[in-house]
Amino acid sequence: MIAALADAATAAIGPARTGALTQIGYLARRSVARTVRQPAMIVPSLAFPLFLLAVNSSGLAAATSLPGFPTDSYLTFALGLTFMQGALFATMGAGQSIAQDIQQGFFNRLQLTPLRGPALIVGQLAGVVVLGAVQALTFLLVGLAFGAELEAGLAGALVMLGLSILVAIGFGSLGLALGLRTGNGEAVQGAFPLMFVLLFLSSMALPRDLIENDWFQTVATWNPVSYLIEGFRSLLITGWDGEALALAFGFAFAILALGLWAATATLRTRTERT
Amino acid sequence: MSANGGASDNGIEVEGLVREFKKGPRAVDGIDLSVAPGEIYGFLGPNGAGKSTTVHMLTTLLPPTAGSARVAGHDVVTDGAAVRGAIGVALQEAALDPFLSAREHMRLQAGMHGLPREQGRRRGDELIERVGLSDAAERRVGGYSGGMKRRLDLALALVHEPRILFLDEPTTGLDVQSRTALWNEVARLSAEEGTTVFLTTQYLEEADVLASRVGIIDIGRIVAEGSPEALKAEIGRPTVEAEPVEESDLERMRAVLSRFGEAGPAARGQVAVRLGEGTAELAEVVRALDAEGIGVQNLEIHAPSLDDVFLAKTGRRLEGAGDDDPADEEAASEREAVPA
Numbered sequence: 164m165i166a167a168l169a170d171a172a173t174a175a176i177g178p179a180r181t182g183a184l185t186q187i188g189y190l191a192r193r194s195v196a197r198t199v200r201q202p203a204m205i206v207p208s209l210a211f212p213l214f215l216l217a218v219n220s221s222g223l224a225a226a227t228s229l230p231g232f233p234t235d236s237y238l239t240f241a242l243g244l245t246f247m248q249g250a251l252f253a254t255m256g257a258g259q260s261i262a263q264d265i266q267q268g269f270f271n272r273l274q275l276t277p278l279r280g281p282a283l284i285v286g287q288l289a290g291v292v293v294l295g296a297v298q299a300l301t302f303l304l305v306g307l308a309f310g311a312e313l314e315a316g317l318a319g320a321l322v323m324l325g326l327s328i329l330v331a332i333g334f335g336s337l338g339l340a341l342g343l344r345t346g347n348g349e350a351v352q353g354a355f356p357l358m359f360v361l362l363f364l365s366s367m368a369l370p371r372d373l374i375e376n377d378w379f380q381t382v383a384t385w386n387p388v389s390y391l392i393e394g395f396r397s398l399l400i401t402g403w404d405g406e407a408l409a410l411a412f413g414f415a416f417a418i419l420a421l422g423l424w425a426a427t428a429t430l431r432t433r434t435e436r437t
Numbered sequence: 438m439s440a441n442g443g444a445s446d447n448g449i450e451v452e453g454l455v456r457e458f459k460k461g462p463r464a465v466d467g468i469d470l471s472v473a474p475g476e477i478y479g480f481l482g483p484n485g486a487g488k489s490t491t492v493h494m495l496t497t498l499l500p501p502t503a504g505s506a507r508v509a510g511h512d513v514v515t516d517g518a519a520v521r522g523a524i525g526v527a528l529q530e531a532a533l534d535p536f537l538s539a540r541e542h543m544r545l546q547a548g549m550h551g552l553p554r555e556q557g558r559r560r561g562d563e564l565i566e567r568v569g570l571s572d573a574a575e576r577r578v579g580g581y582s583g584g585m586k587r588r589l590d591l592a593l594a595l596v597h598e599p600r601i602l603f604l605d606e607p608t609t610g611l612d613v614q615s616r617t618a619l620w621n622e623v624a625r626l627s628a629e630e631g632t633t634v635f636l637t638t639q640y641l642e643e644a645d646v647l648a649s650r651v652g653i654i655d656i657g658r659i660v661a662e663g664s665p666e667a668l669k670a671e672i673g674r675p676t677v678e679a680e681p682v683e684e685s686d687l688e689r690m691r692a693v694l695s696r697f698g699e700a701g702p703a704a705r706g707q708v709a710v711r712l713g714e715g716t717a718e719l720a721e722v723v724r725a726l727d728a729e730g731i732g733v734q735n736l737e738i739h740a741p742s743l744d745d746v747f748l749a750k751t752g753r754r755l756e757g758a759g760d761d762d763p764a765d766e767e768a769a770s771e772r773e774a775v776p777a
């Protein structure tokens with residue numbers, strides 16, 4: 164009865180416009196629920212980077228004796244990379260999630276509501292934020308438990324958490340663009356090796372000034388991923404390094420801007436609705 | 438015709454609607470139709486006929502290549518948001534998130550439509566109960582049966598009390614029980630709430646039982662339109678099929694029956710004739726056969742079905758037409774519907 168009255172009112176004043184913030188809230192809630200209910204998405208994103216951390220820190224420990232190596236704990240050095248790897252999983256997670264929505268028709272369901280495009284993008288990234296935060300906390304706690312140093316202290320840990328989430332959202336929005344473009348989960352997965360190339364051609368294993376091969380050093384210098392890793396690393400090894408942090412956050416924001424632009428553009432192409 | 442109807446119009450008016458896909462034929466090739474408020478319109482045709490493409494255009498998901506359509510008084514191209522506000526849609530895929538429960542789906546759908554939280558909750562619970570999913574409301578949809586998914590899909594389409602409901606092959610793949618339950622609910626919506634229903638189907642029975650008017654579509658064109666009764670009456674005359682006791686009598690039987698109408702396709706060892714005058718002639722048929730001394734093993738009279746209408750208009754049978762076509766053009770055209 165009340166619903167009927169409300170509907171009569173709605174019919175009289177026209178369909179209520181749903182606020183973008185309300186929509187973001189509903190979509191974010193769904194995105195987080197989807198993420199935490201898929202152990203198959205969470206477990207590898209934690210286990211794989213930690214596995215690589217274990218292998219690297221034991222196998223490459225000898226590198227610390229190189230003249231000019233910034234720390235005598237390779238575990239501390241390698242931990243920066245672990246944070247960066249988390250972002251790769253964010254890319255895949257966000258991309259596959261939207262691709263699944265398109266394949267299963269859920270995307271059409273949302274299209275048929277008064278959905279606002281930006282709300283979809285922001286809402287979809289909520290799951291990535293949660294995943295990024297869980298990853299960052301886990302990596303930091305495991306690293307510290309095994310004797311990694313954290314020169315910047317508790318405040319540094321918070322900054323690392325913030326940078327992790329920012330990087331996850333940035334790469335997540337790139338993944339979203341890829342998922343929207345292809346509408347195909349397998350195609351999104353196909354980008355995984357590409358992300359690894361980006362990671363390997365960075366300062367992931369050695370500080371840039373200790374890379375002897377010229378072309379490698381040049382590529383690593385041009386690769387923004389180097390600066391993201393070095394941002395994490397600076398808080399672990401050096402303490403508060405303004406330049407490293409400025410570069411890391413600068414590139415993180417630039418990637419986020421690029422990702423959001425790409426996601427918005429692909430969403431517009433994907434959305435043919437009138 | 439109420440093509441100029443206001444926002445309160447619950448009908449659908451379509452003129453010369455065309456949709457072409459890249460590298461493909463015209464999936465929809467100039468369709469005209471009109472659906473009156475409160476009517477159940479059955480859009481009947483085989484796989485690949487263009488049914489889903491039409492629904493996608495009428496629900497604003499796909500822009501038409503040419504032609505125009507007004508849904509609930511709003512133009513689907515220039516006033517998409519108003520159309521979406523007035524319609525509820527259950528597409529072919531039963532688009533659900535396997536990781537969410539029925540209640541979570543309801544909450545999201547109500548929220549996206551802008552219903553206040555408390556009202557959305559009440560409406561959601563009411564709909565979940567109406568489609569018989571109360572006991573499963575907290576379970577994740579991934580574990581639902583096909584019938585349960587379809588029911589939830591229908592309930593979701595009704596959250597914002599739409600005036601027009603689009604159902605794209607709502608019962609394909611459902612068991613008889615689920616199908617009947619869905620038919621009852623759709624019939625109730627139309628009868629009690631005055632909801633206009635546009636329903637696509639490849640099942641003759643569904644169109645016959647449920648629709649007050651049927652449009653038959655084949656290869657992107659409407660080949661016949663009218664109430665099921667009128668369409669069948671147009672084909673008109675029933676067919677009589679007879680089988681002699683002795684197979685050697687088959688030719689004599691054929692000769693006798695040919696006096697009553699033209700011969701039609703029949704099973705082996707049988708004769709089929711479309712009666713010239715209708716059912717009243719049946720008694721004379723029996724008398725004539727008796728007078729010739731032909732023993733009758735079996736004698737059946739078939740009222741014309743929508744399949745006969747389809748056969749008369751296209752030269753093919755509808756039943757099984759889609760099953761012979763593994764390519765499934767409709768699905769292929771849907772994949773192309775959105776540029777990859």
